[in-house]
Amino acid sequence: MPEASSPTRKRIVDAATKLFYAEGIGRVSVDAIAEKAGLTKRTLYYHFKSKDDLIAAYLDARDQPNLKQMAGWFDAAEGGADRKVEAIFTNLARVARHPKWKGCGFLRTAAELASMPGHPAVKAGSRHKTNFEKWLAAELSARGVTAPHMLAREIVLLMDGAFSSMLIHHNPDYIGAAGHAAATLVRARTSSHQV
Amino acid sequence: MPEASSPTRKRIVDAATKLFYAEGIGRVSVDAIAEKAGLTKRTLYYHFKSKDDLIAAYLDARDQPNLKQMAGWFDAAEGGADRKVEAIFTNLARVARHPKWKGCGFLRTAAELASMPGHPAVKAGSRHKTNFEKWLAAELSARGVTAPHMLAREIVLLMDGAFSSMLIHHNPDYIGAAGHAAATLVRARTSSHQV
DNA sequence: CCAAGTATACCGCCTAGTGAATATACAAGC
DNA sequence: GCTTGTATATTCACTAGGCGGTATACTTGG
Known part of the structure; x- marks a missing residue:
């Protein structure tokens, strides 16, 4: 053993x-x-x-590093919650330009394993995405944004859409558009600086 | 031949x-x-x-039927552009509950072929997504929505995010949240019935 | 001595793709 | 009206290699 x-x-x-x-x-x-x-x-x-076990271990090992990278970009950005959220997308668009970038490993694995819904690797991906959504909701909540959980989910949807669109079009503009939309959603729920 | x-x-x-x-x-x-x-x-x-050729033919053959299905849901829905857009997501959430539903074939194929960016099937997927975005922008524009192209892209991002989230979580609530966010974005750009 | 860990060699099966022969249809020659 | 020629379409049998996984034996540190 x-x-x-x-x-x-x-x-x-x-x-x-x-x-x-x-x-x-x-x-x-x-x-x-x-x-x-x-x-x-x-x-x-x-x-x-088994190989399936190794796939799950691969994604489990990526959970914390990925969250840390997102949190790092969020923390390093200046300005309000809107600017910090948009900074995540801006950094994403930057790294996505690198030829080695191949989308989100969690989403790609879930796509490959779509015919095996209970696969441990899909569950690991689901856990990671949930962790990210919860972290984001907490950050937004701490900054006094209204309806932080719904907002976090909408931002997650835009981000996963950005990953997918970038993978199919190879055009970083989609990530920029997602970041812009996410920042607008945050501002619409920020009491100060209401737009 | x-x-x-x-x-x-x-x-x-x-x-x-x-x-x-x-x-x-x-x-x-x-x-x-x-x-x-x-x-x-x-x-x-x-x-x-080759098999690669067949994969591309598979996606090319799905382009028009998929667009027709989306347009059918859009046309059949009553109400303004916001309700029609949300209807697409509502119908998507309904069919996604079926056990045979396995996400968006175009996105899943792009995810599987991420290491072959120039693959003809990925290009076919890109064409389809662009066709959908253009169709949606035209429909929104015809209904007097402001900035229809940007709005169409945001809705596409939410939809691709919904596909991905549903695939990884197997929870239709994500599609509902995406539809709600999309409808809100449409309303924010509709001059009558401004919310 | 013993157990954890590593190596060599192998199994049975599946994979994309192919060579050569064959069936079918239809047109031209007589 | 039959035969021959030719292009399209289809079948059987096959190759060469890759796949996940394993039986067995060896090495090495405590």
Whole structure:
């Protein structure tokens, strides 16, 4: 029985993360992940009981780093809640220009696993998106915005729409439009500076 | 050289449509499509030069039917532009409850093919989404809404976000929230009945 | 000595794509 | 009216390789 904190396990997840995100889970073989991690497939199967398990571990490992990145962009932005929300989209549009950017790994995995609704990786994605929505609602609530939960959900919808549109059109303007719409929604629910 | 209007070709695309949408393009083999269409793989390869070609044909064939469905929901709804836009989301939430619903085929295919940005199927998806956005902008413009193109894009972003959120959470409330937000955006740009 | 971890080699199955032969339809030659 | 020629359309059998997963044996640190 392998340890959950094993450094070998971490190496496997790191290799899986790079390959799964770059190619998609269906296009990456377990052999390729083992080779990238510098070990054999048998060792990989000692640490994970199946490929499906490894996919779920990949997304679980991305939850906190992704949230931290979003929170970092939000915190670093100057101005009110509207400006901070828009800053997330502005930063997203910037990183999405990089050729290695391939959309949101959580959404892409859910799309690939649409025929397996109970798959642990889909659940991990759902948890992450819920965590983000809750974090955003709390930030908005702390800034005195009205109906913060509904607003957070609308912003999440715009963001997931931006991820999808960018992936299909390869045009960052869609992320900009989403950010603009999100900022407008925030301002409409901000008592000071009402627009 | 096969005919573009061949009934056999249509049978192949119909079989591919059902399987690709239900399982995802990577999880469906060419053998399975040939069997579903009631012919041999060699015949399929007589009508399509590769699986990639067939994937693109599948999405191209979905463009007009999908647009017609959206337009049908829009036209059938009573009330102003806001009610008609919200009706699209309401109908979407209804069909999304069906167990066979697996999200938007265009977005799911783009997600699966994220590592092949120039793939003809991704381009077909981009064309379809653009067609929908243009149709919606024209309908909004005809109803005297201000900034119809920007509004159409915002609604498209909410809709693609709704597709994605529904796929990852399996919760139709997200589609309802998107429809509500879309209707609010329309009302904010409608001169009569300003809210 | 023992158990955790790693390596080699393999299994059975599925994959996209192909070579060669064949069936069907229809037109031209006589 | 039959035969031959030709293009379209279809089938069977096959290749070469990749896939997830595993049986077995070895190494190494406590």
